[in-house]
């Protein structure tokens with residue numbers, strides 16, 4: 700597990716992040732979301748030791764992270780750093796050797812990863828000849844080649860088409876299932892919602908929400924309910940004790956306390972069939988808007 704504890708970083712007068720604390724649990728995908736300039740890249744650079752914090756610290760399994768540990772980290776930086784004129788496979792294997800792999804292990808891992816990322820047919824092309832999306836896949840291969848113990852990925856999905864997103868999601872889920880703590884930032888909230896186990900929301904350099912995704916969805920729920928009937932649910936609009944938020948024919952979303960909601964369900968059943976009745980859980984996009992405002 701990686702623990703970020705009370706980390707603050709200033710650039711001159713500007714405080715980029717303040718008192719940032721969260722954990723990246725082993726075997727889980729942690730999504731890191733926040734608007735432009737919120738402090739995600741700064742935090743990731745501090746985790747990686749590329750940037751030093753003014754205060755606070757970063758620990759790996761309880762001990763301060765040393766530069767030796769960081770060799771076993773996999774990092775996909777915001778500024779993509781591959782050599783344009785080098786061939787994809789040579790470059791990925793070279794980065795593997797730089798991180799301590801033997802030549803043959805680096806070559807084998809490169810071949811396997813490029814195939815997995817569906818870049819095998821481009822292995823001998825130069826990086827600059829690839830489309831941006833394929834360069835991005837090569838960056839991901841470069842971050843993963845040495846089988847890192849920790850993965851920190853700055854916007855790994857930006858520029859990928861939907862099929863490539865699925866491939867990369869699969870690869871990251873496999874690494875997490877092997878026990879690797881994975882932190883990734885993204886502006887694609889629907890994707891983060893689908894992919895992550897844990898979530899960290901940052902705004903103006905401060906953590907606004909964090910924790911397991913489902914717990915956040917539950918804790919940010921105002922008591923609202925979705926009711927769907929095969930008939931017309933217009934009667935709900937004039938029912939006392941509830942506030943209808945949205946309505947469409949036989950479907951309605953309304954706010955009510957638990958006891959009133961159960962009464963509404965009984966009313967609905969006395970009028971005919973009910974297709975579904977469930978508490979409404981907000982989406983990550985809704986939680987995000989609520990906590991960053």
Ligand SMILES: Nc1ncnc2c1ncn2[C@@H]1O[C@H](COP(=O)(O)OP(=O)(O)OP(=O)(O)O)[C@@H](O)[C@H]1O
Pocket residue numbers: 710713714715733734735736737738739740741742
């Ligand atoms: N080298 C720097 N010098 C001065 N200010 C900086 C520097 N790097 C970042 N900042 C400032 O620190 C704050 C956090 O920036 P950071 O790049 O960490 O945000 P971010 O969440 O990664 O944003 P984005 O989603 O746009 O990439 C911003 O206000 C930014 O302008």
